[in-house]
Amino acid sequence: MRLGRLSAVVAVAAVTLGVVSVPTATAGGPSGRFDRPRSGFAPASTVLRAGSPESVGLDPAALLVAEQRIDAWTRPGASGHPLLSGAVGVHIHDGVVVNTHVVGGAVRYADGSGTELPPERQVPMREDTIFDMASVSKLFTSIVVLQLVERGKVRLDKPVRDYLPEFGVNGKEPITVQQLLTHTSGLEPFLYLWRDWPDKAARIKAVMDVKPKYVPGSTYEYSDLNLITLGVLAERLTGSPLDVLVRTGITEPLRMSDTGYNPPEEKLPRVAATEFMTVPDRGMVRGQVHDENAWSLGGVAGHAGVFSTAADMSVLGQAVLNGGSYRGARILRPDTVRKMLTNYNQAFPGDSHGLGFELDQLWYMGGLTSPDSAGHTGYTGTSLVIDPKSRSIAILLTNRVHPSRNWGTIQPAREVWANGLARALAVRPARGHDAWFSEIGNLSAATLTSGPLATGGRSARVEFAAFADSEPTDTLVLESSPDGVAWQPVPLRASGRGAPDGEVTALSGTGHRAWWRVRAELPATERLYVRWRYATDRLYTGRGMIVDAIKIREGRNTLLDSERDPEALRAEGWRLRSR
Template identity: 70%
Template sequence: MRLGALIAIAAVTMAGMTSSVVAAEGEAVTGRFDRPQQGFAPPGTTLRPATPEEAGLDPAPLLAAEQKIDAWTRPDSTGHPLFAGAVGMQVHDGMVVNTHTAGSALRYADGAGTELPPDQQVPMRMDTIFDLASISKLFTSLAVMQVVETGQVDIDEKVATYLPEFGVNGKECITVRQLLTHTSGLEPFLPLWRDWPDKAARIKAVMDVKPVYEPGSTYKYSDLNLITLGVLVERITGQPLDVRVREGITEPLGMVDTGYNPPAEKLDRIAATEFMTVPDRGMIRGQVHDENAWSLGGVAGHAGVFSTAADLSVLGQAVLNGGAYGGKRILRQDTVRQMLTDYNQDFPGNAHGLGFELDQLWYMGGLTSPGTAGHTGFTGTSLVIDPASRSIAILLTNRVHPTRTWGSINAAREAWATGLSRALAVPPKHGPDAWFSEIGNLSTATLTTKPLTVGDRPLRVTFDTFVDTESTDQLVLESSTDGTTWQPVSLRAAGPGAPGGEVSALSGTGHRSWWSVSAMVPPSENVALRWRYTTDKQYTARGVLLDGVQAVVSGNAVLDLEREPEAVTPQGWQLRSR
């Protein structure tokens, strides 16, 4: 299967389309959000620094995302910041277009949030090393797929074939694929560190556990899936997991700051995590934060990897390149395609490849599409890899420093990825500019005409729109005969990803195409039109564009916004040239 098919746009044709065409495999389309790429980047693509302008990007959205990250590292109404510090990196088409640091890698002395003296605090740097938490699951998954490539493991084979001790208590038929896609039915975690005395007993507890759901019947994210896969890799290769990951992934890719149990000489570059009292570990810095991984010696399939933004960007580019980077191949292209295929279509909202999460707006933001891959980590980390735009967004924070109770950082994750998406251009479909709205949560933007003289003839309205929104953030067209009471107008849209038949609203992410829309408004002496875009309380994607707006009565245009943009009153909309 081609990667273009995985991102659900391979069927887009060139006929009748202008800017919303699919880029052919290998074609360079720098800086465009509306030209989804097919296939992988050339395997020789390596990262290099570039300005946003050199990459064809608008620097303003990148700066706006930076400002949000900065604000979240300062105390708010709660008396503390959302997170102590962050390192961010944004990559497009092999170019590192933005790097950013904010706040502190070490800031607090205890779990109550007592700040260290300024001379004892450690600022974030671009080479700060972070505990990746569950992003570690990607390294385990890559290691699994490497042994799949050797023929030693079949992902559709029963796990018990390779780990006989796993095949008990209802787990006899669980497959390797089900572990990778979190459809095994295993519960999310067990308190291994607390309830079992040593590593051997803790691993045995995972092997002995009974599923809480019928395997294959539901999606349930579980650390136990990846702990099991880590054991499987060790059993098949005869190597400890950390050695296997180093020899098979990080060393070939040149990821010099990535691995388990970082050495003491790197401690001054490691971001602190939580001040932990249960278990009594004090301020954690340089040891894995996850209690179960810690109790397993710092090396486990679900957590334990430390890394930097620079190293993660190499991993992300290797995925975009189809499994190779810097002349070293860690996976075949067909294997990477498998890893980016959604196997959880029976569980809407939980799209998942082999190890990679897919299509998750809550942290992928405006880069979301059916083929966008990534993962997050409990310590405050996120990695987003978007094959459709060949972009990578990395945000690493120490949000559990000094405590895990200060709140979710999903808004920051989403903002960082969305900033990159909005920096990519969507040129107008007609003329020099188009109306654009990028309002935030719980907001409404309107574009309203004056009353149009229609009489006893129906009004035909046509426009083009580029919609990249959460399904509950909708664009509607409304009409009014009195300027006060507004009625929805039924719409028909055409284009890749457009809804079929008549609809009352337009929304959706990932198609990255202009839609041609038409509507008929019943006869009325005078009628005003209003385009209304409304968002709910959380998650916004790239936003909405309108262009080529016309209203015609019996062949005569009574509204043409290409000629008269002043014929509408915008609230929350602005004219943009890209």
């Protein structure tokens, strides 16, 4: 565990990346707060620097929990093998790298069956390990295209055929540049280019000739073909290969010295291995792109092929938070970054997407999810989450396909890593010193129950504050009972930013980051029990649920006041926290 300082590789890169030590929180704005969302970009002068979690108001214990979960997944589980060979993770808040975690092996296995290499032949993960970023490469292609938009060479609303005439066939004539960037073109997810076409020229032609699977603009369908097409478009308009465009437009200005396509031989010792492939017959893949189609295109393609490190990806993330610049180098204008992080897919709920960047995806953004949160994942086991509301970045790079893509899904690890940073950020109690907090996992329930309340047969009123950050199917319900055995839901009314309209029986929500004021009328009985029940389904949780400032009154009589008497509540799955 490395909390509060950058590790050796990042420290060595300090001159290049502009990393300096700083002991105190960033001036201006509520550093370390989850419940005080920011607006706008971070100052363009923000440069990554080392610091402890405490220096920016974070709780180091939450980061440690995330580390421990990642570590556990590098050890064999019930399946007999680990979920991850190894990982490098980074947490950043307000420009401060508060956590860099390294675990497991960059090269661990000899074959696709999982035969471990002798210890002396294994290569451990390092902070400067270079990873195949897989589909995170799409972000680089998208930025290149947006740079062409800024230069007036491309318009987002123009048909792609205006720039690539050969693309405008077989029903693709109306597809626009924006539809490629937002995966609403209607193209199918992929073609077996490496298998079904003999050479690069034939493979590119196959993409140009393909028929849409859906009517363009009618649905969301994530497709590698969209970004392959955009890569070709950028090359055609500029006369330069895509790898040169990425280098001159992004990685050189940002001094991302370990980021690019087809890593040179001298960097091979730092490259993480990916899969042992038999079809096609490639053996243990290391230093070449894992994606078969990108490999068949020479390692440089719009949808895959970029290799990078956690330190370099940190710089790219901070450049986005800064509005398109880092250490005086501007790769995009602020207005372009705003457009890049705007949701163009409101017609397709659940598939929010900016220009290249995915938005508002709880399944890997975890508690950092909001309508403004941006990022991308890669099939090899990589993920980048950028949270403008808290000016935070969570990066998890793994080689989860080493030695086999069939060993399991990386999704739980991605969510856990993002949740660690979200839970390290503070939510101050609505009133008093502490509040009831629950961060139960999947398929769990937590209850907060009162003792018997004597109402004299008259109705009572309850007021409380709620802070909800979990998926819509993970709900907080208020229930009442005359005997503490049979429970019935109580209708609620909530107010506050992001609160549900009208009367509801359950509270849930993600991304609003605000306390809600909740009121309800309790049924008239001689004796009354009240409980708050938070229940989760089998997938995905956010930062968690918080309840505070509970008051139950009958007329002028106060029957329960959680601020004065927290012991009046029996907690199962809840705990009192001051942040």
